[in-house]
Amino acid sequence: MTKIGLISDTHGYLDERVFEYFAGCNEIWHAGDIGDLAVMKRLEAFKPTVGVYGNIDGTDIRHIYPEDQVFEREGKTIWITHIGGYPPRYNRRVLKQLDTIKPYLFICGHSHIVKVLTDKARLPLIHINPGAAGMQGFHKMRTIMRFDLTTEGVKNLQLIELGKRG
Numbered sequence: 739m740t741k742i743g744l745i746s747d748t749h750g751y752l753d754e755r756v757f758e759y760f761a762g763c764n765e766i767w768h769a770g771d772i773g774d775l776a777v778m779k780r781l782e783a784f785k786p787t788v789g790v791y792g793n794i795d796g797t798d799i800r801h802i803y804p805e806d807q808v809f810e811r812e813g814k815t816i817w818i819t820h821i822g823g824y825p826p827r828y829n830r831r832v833l834k835q836l837d838t839i840k841p842y843l844f845i846c847g848h849s850h851i852v853k854v855l856t857d858k859a860r861l862p863l864i865h866i867n868p869g870a871a872g873m874q875g876f877h878k879m880r881t882i883m884r885f886d887l888t889t890e891g892v893k894n895l896q897l898i899e900l901g902k903r904g
Contacts, residue, residue, distance in 0.1 A: 739893075740764045740811050743785070744883040746820075746847030749794065749872035750774035753900045756871070757784055759884060765811075769847035770820025772799050773872065792820035792847060812887045814842035822846035824865050825857035836860065843892070850877040852897060864892060873903055 743760035750773030760766055766785045770792030772778055778799075781787045789803045807818045817839055822832045824846070836844075843864055844857075850870035857863040869881035880900040886893040 740887045742767055742811075742885055742887055744769070744845065744866065744868045744885070745781075745871050746868050747771040747792070747850055747870035747872050747875060748773055748777050749870075749874040750777060751872040751874075752777045752780055753871060753880065755900060756781075756882060759882060759898050760785060763884065767816075767818055767845065769818055769845050769868065771795065771847055771870075771872070772803070773874075775799060775802070778803070788818065790818050790820055808839055808841070812889050814887065814889075814891070815840060816843045816845065817841035818845045820846060821848045824849075824853055824867065825855050825863070826859065843887075850875045852881055852883075854895065862891070869897075870903075871900060875903065877903055879903070 741763045743763040743766040746769035749771055766781050766787040768789035770790045771794050788807050790807050791800045791803045809816055823829045845866050852869035853867040855865045868883040870877045871880050871882050880903055882898050885895040
């Protein structure tokens with residue numbers, strides 16, 4: 739079992755409570771719009787961290803983090819990208835690769851909207867967007883997620899509210 743802390747759209751802001759909520763996690767996954775390399779440096783110093791760049795991220799971040807991360811955990815294929823859409827409304831770039839990569843978990847950020855959906859046309863694919871943890875954007879509540887990934891799948895998925903934006 740791998741315990742995952744999931745965060746996105748920090749936009750250069752990292753709430754100190756993230757370290758408390760992710761203390762029991764084995765890894766942190768950041769789904770883009772990091773905003774400042776200092777955010778990733780702090781997360782990486784705390785736990786192993788996987789990240790992708792988002793549309794607001796500059797070349798400093800894009801030189802370190804890719805647009806897509808595709809990897810395996812617990813025998814499951816994970817695909818993290820920032821702008822990907824959601825079932826059944828994926829963006830064109832993602833749609834071209836989705837049936838080749840065949841992820842179990844498809845994780846995106848960008849919309850600042852919390853979503854957990856299954857793709858009924860591509861079962862057992864689960865799409866997760868943890869919302870936005872930063873202060874910038876239209877979201878009202880800053881959110882992160884935490885879950886266990888096992889060989890059987892996602893367990894104990896939790897949405898954590900960090901407080902109102904601004």
